Amino acid sequence: MAEPAYDVAVAVVGAGPAGLTAATTMAGRGLRVVLLDAGPRPGGQYFRHHDDASADSYGVGFRALRSALAGYVASGDLVHRPRHQVWTLERTDAGYRVHALDESDGEPRPWATTAAALLVATGAHDRHVPFPGWDLPGVVAAGGAQALLKGSGVLVGRRIVVAGTGPFLLPVASGLAEGGATVVGVYEAAHPTRYLAHTRVLARHPRRFAEAAAYAGRLARHRVPYRVGHAVVAAHGTDQVTGVTIARLNADRRPVPGSERLLPCDVIAVGYGFSPQLDLLVELGCELDVDASGAASVRVDYDQCTSVDGVYSAGETTGVGGAGLAQVEGELAGLAVVAARGVPVEQARIRRLRARRAALRSFAAVLDDVHALPADWLAALPDDTLVCRCEEVTAGAVRHAVRDLGATDPRAVKLFTRAGMGWCQGRICAATTLAMTAQLTARLPSVEDVTAMVRRPLAQPVPLGVLAALTGVEDDPPTPPTPPSDH
Structure with missing residues (x-):
């Protein structure tokens, strides 16, 4: 039987660390690839913060990826579609149909293509924890505060409290301080002693200690207090945040009565980790994994393949673990797609990547344990919150x-x-x-519970005119050259 016609071998959704790595991996081995992303430039929420002056290993790695992307685009092996918001994916007889809004010229217009395989790397978004007053102007997600600063050079405020849990608070606070804001303090809900139960895993990641020490040094230079075992319990103000109440937490991570302290500020940047962006995968019918807290991720096998044939996923969608893990998973997924298309791949490389993935997943599990929210974190939330x-x-x-x-x-x-x-x-x-x-x-929480909350037939807002015009959508397929036979 003849193979169904399709426009590209694989469509990659998301140009962050995972998607960018996967796309360049596949293009470098002769596959026809289209890379779609809602952003105007590659890098996602992480790499877009690294400019040409970045000298750290992440900045160097991103420049290498960006250079590879530019090379494959120039040669025609890869088509990069920035400012293309993918709003649904569907299975067809010819493979998978990708529908996006092309916003590259300002006026949204429909765009579509058909791919033999999909690789979904849509990343994650900030996880929010409500507290009295969190709906006031001036209460922002820590990721949003960093995105505005690094992406646009805009400070969200002048006097800022950074609070929540997890290592992400450190770069946010140091970036705001170096950007000119007065960071009143960093208030971490967890306590570092919880790391002592994971010394064997931590010993295999000495680089993480160096990163933490570097951020601590930056905070010290700006005289930013860092308090562990403390959390935001309320924000205050009428039309704008004017202050925040911080309380010390006991061993069960409950506020200790009498420990409350009011801090004047105009912004509270709150970060309690991230939630994977799963809507496109759920709509395709991909199976999920859900832990006791209700945190969900897409289920993948050793090759990053989901439960739906021909659909792969990498990065935060498979469980939040950081940019390094996302790149490893992106390369593994890319190599798996290459192998599925009949192109030989380096087995030794795959074995090394799998070992690295396991080590990074172990470290991510440590962070999940140390910085987990208490099981009853919402029990004392006032009814009017x-x-x-x-x-x-x-x-x-x-x-x-x-x-x-x-x-x-x-x-x-x-x-x-x-x-x-x-x-x-x-x-x-x-x-x-x-x-x-x-x-x-x-x-x-069950898989059915999570699915009911994250299922969205339209993953992104779509103008009614675009939906009405779908019958007239013409494909805009990339036409890179046929893969060379020696790959």
């Missing part, structure tokens, strides 16, 4: 849906309260809604 800011759904409304209206799962809570139905489509409130429902119903 917003959970879903888009639809103005309060914690009390979620409790009412479960206790009084009979909701037994997050989907029912969503239908009763409209939590997750607003502009962000649950990206901000889904994790909280899941956790609160699990707590109130005394059961662990």
